[in-house]
Amino acid sequence: MSAAPSSGPGGFGTRLPVRFAPRDVELPGLGTMRLVETTVLVLVGLLLAVATVDDVVLETHVNQRLVADLRTWREYTGHDYKNLSVEQDLRGHTTRDVICGNTSPGPPKERTQLCLAMTGPVVAGRREARSGWYLPPKSEDLRGKRYGCFGVAKDEGLCSP
Amino acid sequence: MSVAAQSVASAPRVRSGRWAPALAGALALLLVAAAAEIVLDGAAGHSALIPKSPAIAGWLSGVGERLGYRVFLIALLVSVGAYSGLLALARRRELSPISKRSAIALIGALHLIVFVGPILLSTDVFSYIAYARMGVEHGLNPYLHGPSSILGDPVYSYVGKDWKHVATAYGPFYTLLSYPLAPLGVTGALWGMKLEALLASVGTLALTWRCARAREIDPVWAILVVGANPLYVIYGLGGAHNDLIMLVAMMGAVSLTLVAPGSRGREAGAAGLIVAGALVKATMAALLPFMIVSRRRLAPILGALAMLVLGVVVGYAAFGIHGIDVVSALNRDAAFVSTDSFANEIAHLFGKPGVFPIDHDFLKAGLVLIVLHLLWRTWRGYDWIAAAGWSLLAISVTSTWLLAWYILWPLPLAAVSRDRRLLLATLAVQALFVMHQITPLLAPVS
Numbered sequence: 001m002s003a004a005p006s007s008g009p010g011g012f013g014t015r016l017p018v019r020f021a022p023r024d025v026e027l028p029g030l031g032t033m034r035l036v037e038t039t040v041l042v043l044v045g046l047l048l049a050v051a052t053v054d055d056v057v058l059e060t061h062v063n064q065r066l067v068a069d070l071r072t073w074r075e076y077t078g079h080d081y082k083n084l085s086v087e088q089d090l091r092g093h094t095t096r097d098v099i100c101g102n103t104s105p106g107p108p109k110e111r112t113q114l115c116l117a118m119t120g121p122v123v124a125g126r127r128e129a130r131s132g133w134y135l136p137p138k139s140e141d142l143r144g145k146r147y148g149c150f151g152v153a154k155d156e157g158l159c160s161p
Numbered sequence: 162m163s164v165a166a167q168s169v170a171s172a173p174r175v176r177s178g179r180w181a182p183a184l185a186g187a188l189a190l191l192l193v194a195a196a197a198e199i200v201l202d203g204a205a206g207h208s209a210l211i212p213k214s215p216a217i218a219g220w221l222s223g224v225g226e227r228l229g230y231r232v233f234l235i236a237l238l239v240s241v242g243a244y245s246g247l248l249a250l251a252r253r254r255e256l257s258p259i260s261k262r263s264a265i266a267l268i269g270a271l272h273l274i275v276f277v278g279p280i281l282l283s284t285d286v287f288s289y290i291a292y293a294r295m296g297v298e299h300g301l302n303p304y305l306h307g308p309s310s311i312l313g314d315p316v317y318s319y320v321g322k323d324w325k326h327v328a329t330a331y332g333p334f335y336t337l338l339s340y341p342l343a344p345l346g347v348t349g350a351l352w353g354m355k356l357e358a359l360l361a362s363v364g365t366l367a368l369t370w371r372c373a374r375a376r377e378i379d380p381v382w383a384i385l386v387v388g389a390n391p392l393y394v395i396y397g398l399g400g401a402h403n404d405l406i407m408l409v410a411m412m413g414a415v416s417l418t419l420v421a422p423g424s425r426g427r428e429a430g431a432a433g434l435i436v437a438g439a440l441v442k443a444t445m446a447a448l449l450p451f452m453i454v455s456r457r458r459l460a461p462i463l464g465a466l467a468m469l470v471l472g473v474v475v476g477y478a479a480f481g482i483h484g485i486d487v488v489s490a491l492n493r494d495a496a497f498v499s500t501d502s503f504a505n506e507i508a509h510l511f512g513k514p515g516v517f518p519i520d521h522d523f524l525k526a527g528l529v530l531i532v533l534h535l536l537w538r539t540w541r542g543y544d545w546i547a548a549a550g551w552s553l554l555a556i557s558v559t560s561t562w563l564l565a566w567y568i569l570w571p572l573p574l575a576a577v578s579r580d581r582r583l584l585l586a587t588l589a590v591q592a593l594f595v596m597h598q599i600t601p602l603l604a605p606v607s
Binding site: 010011013022023025026027033037038041045047048049050051052053054055056058059060061063064066067070089 | 457
């Protein structure tokens, strides 16, 4: 079928060859373009769906790890504090998290803090705390502020000399 | 077929159709109940989901408990389920499950519930107020300074921490529209912003109705698609986002081209309205090339140019050169990355920690290809409204800074477009966005 291209009165592009000329309404055609578009849309949709589900699973694991980390810190120190600071290795995508909290009651970061570095899988709702260090009050977890490293952190030299 | 045979054949259909209005009523009740739950719990005060705010919904407090992720996500999922069911039912016109009056009552109830409640899920409205107060109360140019320049202002403490040092990215028309609210104080301005969002939503729905009728699409179904959409109601209206003002301008332009097709004056007006909308929020400029390509006449180009000149003059007079430098504001915002963006999710899928600068370039290139394809299709007769909707959807999907109210942009266009795939794709993207929120439900952190 070869319908003449049409455009509004005085419309641009009316002098173009039929193949490139503008149309007011699409030709019915064979639907090949629509089929290709729909296929691409379905494939993109599948990619987005897989990426979304993957991210939900990833975040769920991160949250589960976080819950285990907080529980481990509380059991290790014997303090049931709510305000603990958490630093997850989101950049390197390792499972190493550092949880810091006060060693005595007080507002967050206002007392000497104990930081525990957690690694490995969640086992029975907890994770292994193989190393850690202390921070003075009102300090962020920066290498220069750390002292009293123990466990692997001591071997790795994670505290200031 | 004989009359007797017809009556026998249609009898089961009539019987099976009896349940439709009852089911539609039940789904509508679920939507209203879920919205009410979110608003009543939100009114109990500040939480991870409810930003710090002046006590505008204090009279509702005491009924609900502080809104947490669990209740919010359950209510959101219930809303999504009820909305999907309602749309599926409303499509079956032979069952007449939802009358015009019922649809308007449902949408009105949802709007009223959210309007009287607190600000939901976003601090953006406080940024709008801060920019307005910077200009009116402090004599500062909101295109040059962030809210941190008005530390002593009562609105400052409510501005989101990520935005305290960021100058406004909104168009000069929106900034000027917000200025009259600045002298009303934070609470007065907040109600003003909520009222603006409500009126913009009502306008968008009225225009969606008008466009649907012009296209011989069931207008009841079309307004349900938009006005009962959970992201539209809870995130868009609940956060009093200025995207709703952009949407009313967008649907105004579409309506002008549909109601009297061929009228050059209306086409010029429609193009002017698109530019005016882009001077509220720049994203709306995406509609203009599709409209011009579909019309192929001088009138819309002249209309757009006239409004652009007016916008430049007004923007320059009010805010200087920075008020009209939309490109640098867009470039700045395009570099942001949100955890909900699909680009970020795909990066994680391929084992990357996040989006890198090179990914931004790939995404922009992909977007350009999509827009070029859509422009060619529009040139060859494809529905320009659908093409514009696809481009808005593509912008939100390829953006590294994706927020719930960005996936509302194509929704009214999808409701009145001739290509049903656009609505399916828009709703699918919204569903994926909602799915991405559910992690706290699967693994709550305490």
